[in-house]
Amino acid sequence: MTTENSEPEISIAQEEEIHPASPRVLPILPVSDLVLFPRIIMPVVVWDEPSQKLINEALFRDKILGILASKEEKPAGYGPENLFNTGTAAVILKMRKPEDESIRLLIQGLYRFRIENWVGFEPYYTANITPVSEEYEPDQEIEALVASVKGMFIKMLEMSPYLPMELGALVRELSDPRILADVTAGSLNISKREKQELLETINVKERLHRVLALITRELEILELGKKIQSQVKGEMEKAQRDYFLREQIKVLQKELGETDERLREMDELEFRLEEAGLPPHALKEAQRELTRLKRTPPTSPDHQVIRNYLEWMIELPWSVTTEDNLDLAQARQILDEDHYDLEKVKKRILEYLAVRKLKPDMKGPILCFVGPPGTGKTSLGRSIARALGRKFVRLSLGGVRDEAEIRGHRRTYVGALPGRIIQSLRRAGSNNPVFILDEVDKIGQDFRGDPSSALLEVLDPEQNFSFSDHYLDVGFDLSKVMFITTANILDPIPPALRDRMEVLELAGYTEEEKLGIAFSHLIPRQLEAHGLTPEHLEIPRETVSRVISQYTREAGLRNLEREIAALCRGAAREIAEGVKTQVTINPEDLPQYLGPPQFIREAALDHPEPGVATGLAWTPTGGDILFIEVLRMPGKGNLKLTGQLGDVMKESANAALSYIRARAPFLGLEEDFFERSDLHIHVPAGAIPKDGPSAGLALLVALVSLMSGRPVKKGLAMTGEITLRGHVLRVGGIKNKVLAAHRAGIKEIILPKENQMDLEEIPLSVRQDLVFHLVDRLDQALEIGFPGAP
DSSP states (O other), rough: OEEEEOOOOOOOOOSOOSSOOEEEEEEEEESOOOOOOEEEEEEEOOOOOHHHHHHHHHTTSSEEEOOOOOOSOOOTTGGGGGBBBBEEEEEEEEEEOTTTTTTEOOOOOOHHHHHHHEEEOSSSSSEEEEEEEEEEEOOOHHHHHHHHHHHHHHHHHHOOOOSSHHHHHHHHHOOHHHHHHHHHHHHHHHHHHHHHHHOOOOOOOHHHHHHHHHHHHHHHHHHHHHHHHHHHHHHHHHHHHHHHHHHHHHHHHHTTTOOEEEHHHHHHHHHHHHHTTTOOOHHHHHHHHHHHHHHOTSSSHHHHHHHHHHHHHHHSSSOOOOOOOOOOOHHHHHHHOOSOOOOHHHHHHHHHHHHHHHOOTTTOOOEEEETTTTHHHHHHHHHHHHHTTTOOOEEOOOOOOOOOOHHOOOTSSTTTTHHHHHHHHHHHHHOOOOEEETTGGGOOOOBBBOHHHHHHTTTOTGGGGGEEEETTTTTTTTTTSSEEEESSSSSTTEEETTTTTTEEEOOOOOHHHHHIIIIIIHHHHHHHTOOOTTEEEOOOOOHHHHHHHHHHHOOOSSSHHHHHHHHHHHHHHHHHTTTOSSSOGGGGHHHHHSSSSOOOOOHHHSOOOOOOEEEEEEEEEEEEEEEEEEEEEESSEEEEEEESBBBHHHHHHHHHHHHHHHHHTTOOOOOOTTOOOOOEEEEEEETTTTTTTHHHHHHHHHHHHHTTTOOOOOTEEEOOOTTTTSSSOOOOHHHHHHHHHHHHHHEEEEEEEEGGGGGGOOOOOHEEEEEEEESBBBBHHHHHSSSTTT
């Protein structure tokens, strides 16, 4: 439950004991932030349902309940072991139910009690209690203690800002030392534990001694506070006097034509602020902060905070815009110089330029380049900036987990700074750069917030015209920025963020494209990086082709460039040592420079065996081929799956097996095959997890191959999802899969008929090298996989 209390009220209508003579069962109300003394009136707020039920039932009985303080600050969910053993019985005087679903009570303490044993815990606590007797024998020491407590308490009242003076008249009239001790104890500004110790002190004389010591301590604190206030007041008066003197000095200096350094600094800031071209709402906030800075002494910590804020406001490119290069032919030439192919992306950029030429005030597009590593996503952004004539800014989002990295920290924090969006714009020096948000699919999140949610405003053209950074606390217009995000895969990107971006896929390169890029970009770049010229080193086309096929197997170009760099290093060493003056690296020389080949053509492609089929897979690094192996063992029809297969792929294997068992006679298979055999399906590269429905067709063909004893057609690969009714369904990643098959030397590919339109994205040179079989039934796929079979 939650409780709150204001200053306690005092009731002393009865000075005699007001508790029964024998133990009784009381409902117990745990409280977290107060200790109730007998005869004290206090307000209590009850929020939780069990405690509210206790109040409602007590109102229908005798309105009596027990108040027990918790040992911890928050008793919610705590057991009786977390409550003190001594408390105060109380009576409910008033009850009110406001609209916030709480119950507000006014209760009065009656008498002390101790818990004998707990009776119940549901729906609220109940316990057997024993009232505590407070009998005493009057003597001179008690009389002296009463007089001292009254005198010190009244003196404390005169100095205390939080106690009413009417309390003094009440204390003067008290004659019972028990009531005096409780009234003064309940009025003191002391900790909960100290109050509980006073509540548990039954001996009246000892209680008066403790109360007197606490009043004395409180009085000393109040006197010290008064002394400190007096000193602060004197310092403030001195500061005001100094301020007026400084203002007079300024007037005198102005009359004499002299100015101090700080005044010149303020004038310079004001001039820079006027020249910065801030929009009206930002200028108003900056001028307000400048006024504060003028009033703030240089020695104040706030001075540097305000100064830093103004520097950021002045240096941001509020109205600095670079002029776009709207010459489409020149832009096309620059894009072609920097990147080979990528026609889809280049077409989109030229379309944007064409629209900008017709409508200069159009908002910047939000593009997302998705593709395997090394396909040129980030460098393409730099090329676009060069083609447009804009500044280029790159921000890597990989591993960013703190929302403040995007939105900045509020100025209340020490060392606060704007977010990385605003910081990047200041470095760019213009409000319309090409802004690359790299690795947007690798953003993390934790207790500090979700950066991807902060990007929703940044990447929404309907909102980013007034992007609010926590540090600036004024809107900044991002609508002129051309945002480009990059990712390897789309799946980790939240749907709301993905919906704000126009996705352009960059698939892997073919061998011909890699050769073209190697000779137009990679080799010239590496020759220059290693201090070589074409006269020093010659790398024939056949050598580069061998490097691509035997030393790299990737969708992008990074490994290819590394291998070319290794060739350049080897040649540079030979030339530097004087062994040769000109080096030509032929294909047979490659092991000398790069070591043995890393990738050898799979034997399964050249020598098919029963029970093995070639499937096609898509990965974040591009397409790949995978072999489905099936083995038969004596058994009772069990199916075993290995190779780190996911649930979807396992279900595809079971669906393939069910289809084969149902159609065994039509497929020419033995009907009792499954009753005396176990099957084991394995997909090599067991350390790599695999999943998805697209391997269903390859799984079925591999099973039929094993059971029929016929090998699958040589040089054939396949992909497609299967159904129990014998249909072949559409799958994704066709371009990457086909390019991977082409790299591996596949000659024929079986694809779902529904994927026919995807073939348009595949380069013509690749399509001419391959034979595509489009099927929509499993029977058609089996006829292609096993030509001439009955």
